[in-house]
Amino acid sequence: MRNPNDEMRLENLTAQASGLALMLYGGGAEYFQSMFARDQDNVLWLLSDLLHEMDGIVNRGGSHG
Numbered sequence: 813m814r815n816p817n818d819e820m821r822l823e824n825l826t827a828q829a830s831g832l833a834l835m836l837y838g839g840g841a842e843y844f845q846s847m848f849a850r851d852q853d854n855v856l857w858l859l860s861d862l863l864h865e866m867d868g869i870v871n872r873g874g875s876h877g
Contacts, residue, residue, distance in 0.1 A: 822869045829862045 832855065834840050844852060 818869045822866060825862050825866045829859060832859050
């Protein structure tokens with residue numbers, strides 16, 4: 813990572829993805845499983861987008877998409 817903005821963005825994305833993962837695992841899993849299927853899909857889609865952007869920053873030297 814060369815760009816300080818990418819470092820800050822990655823830090824923010826990591827915090828967001830970690831917070832979201834708490835809802836999907838352990839005690840938060842009950843809440844997730846009680847959601848409607850469409851809402852579950854949207855949460856997983858959000859997590860996928862966050863991880864995709866993180867991958868872009870880490871492996872390609874910048875955000876994309």
